[in-house]
Amino acid sequence: MVQTARERAREALTADIVETARGQLAEVGAAALSLRAVARELGLASSAVYRYVPSRDDLLTRLLVAGYASLGAAAEDADDPGLAPRGRWVAVSRGVRAWALAHPHEWALLYGSPVPGYAAPQDTVVAAMRSAGVFGRVLGDAARSGGLVGRTPDADRTPLVGPDVGPVLGGEHPALDDDVRARAVLAWSSTLGLVSAELFGHLVGVTTDQDAFFTEQVGRLADLVGLMG
Amino acid sequence: MVQTARERAREALTADIVETARGQLAEVGAAALSLRAVARELGLASSAVYRYVPSRDDLLTRLLVAGYASLGAAAEDADDPGLAPRGRWVAVSRGVRAWALAHPHEWALLYGSPVPGYAAPQDTVVAAMRSAGVFGRVLGDAARSGGLVGRTPDADRTPLVGPDVGPVLGGEHPALDDDVRARAVLAWSSTLGLVSAELFGHLVGVTTDQDAFFTEQVGRLADLVGLMG
């Protein structure tokens, strides 16, 4: 895999563009992200940027994938396999919130209103699964170690969670029935809601201590899933 | 309160502008909402619109307030005081989701990423309380009718929910302690997360039946709050 000097320069400049765009994103948000401003910051003509990035939407896609990867890495770092299942879940949740507070505009890009007229390519949905996978591993490990309270599943109920979430949500285990997975999806969606509500200002005046409030609430969600510890 | 012909014409045209903007919002979304397009649709010069609406941000504020009012009305319509508390909570939640599915761009405006550089005025936060107040009434009625399972509150724990949420979240009642209110806030945030996740495409491939999935999940949330029925 040998590269010519041109190819190396091209990749380096493309990376510079994406990195500058991330800086712009952090400053002014996704909606105000301007290709011309990125070009100005790099000392390029606006038209030159189009040699490396085909469109503004494509640049957004790159930022989206990078954002999911960054969030997923933060979730993985926050995970501590030595903790009890409930504590692990809370720790990962806190890691997600901490990342969101540190990168509010990126969180808004990932989980806020989708950009109109922009359809997320398949690359982004696989990238999005990385953070969910961390919760899934906590769930799977808990099931295997007996740290998940059992329920009596209703066998005759049609499953409401698709079969594709099995691999990402804890793998195969008899204790991970449809009910547990549905609760896990609820807990993940609720965490999204908690973080977004806090970040988008829907909790101002509601909570007295945002950090303690969040920790207590994700603890309740872990209980809802059935994690012990 | 007598009005001159001029004043009446002014109010009518202002209402026309907001209504046309709502149509634009439903078509292209908030980020692509254009004052010039609104003016074109009304057969006005773009500059004339500024006589009635001081800025694009102000127009967004009007749409925000109108959206909260519309959502609040939908929640009130979905409420059926004859039902048991748990059923009421689920019905209101379903009403909220139905409104969101019918007005996806408005939902995104209300609960999605905030518009960068735009600070929501106080008018919007009081308008936002209307839908939350419906859940609060369900909670309060349940407490007064004994349809709320009691808990043993930890008196020595510092409350994590601010004192201002008392009036909107069920009023005063001994059964509505800090723990119950915190669970209600969690349930409301979780509902926001569920609806947003569905609307913004984060549940594609996860659920098999979106409607049944949502109903089951908000039922779990009602159980979490402690509503009976």
Add this chain to the structure above:
DNA sequence: CCGTGTCAAGAGCAGCGCTCTCGTCTGCGA
């Protein structure tokens, strides 16, 4: 009936995404 104030319209400014053209320069194959 005439001054005052409101009205819509148009031009214009700066910025945006994106396209096209035009010289320049690089690097690969002959």
Add this chain to the structure above:
DNA sequence: TCGCAGACGAGAGCGCTGCTCTTGACACGG
């Protein structure tokens, strides 16, 4: 080593945006 295809950056330009300023017409109240 030379020549040429292809990549490169710069610039002009199109149509769009939010917003401002000026201009001329109109309605209303004293």
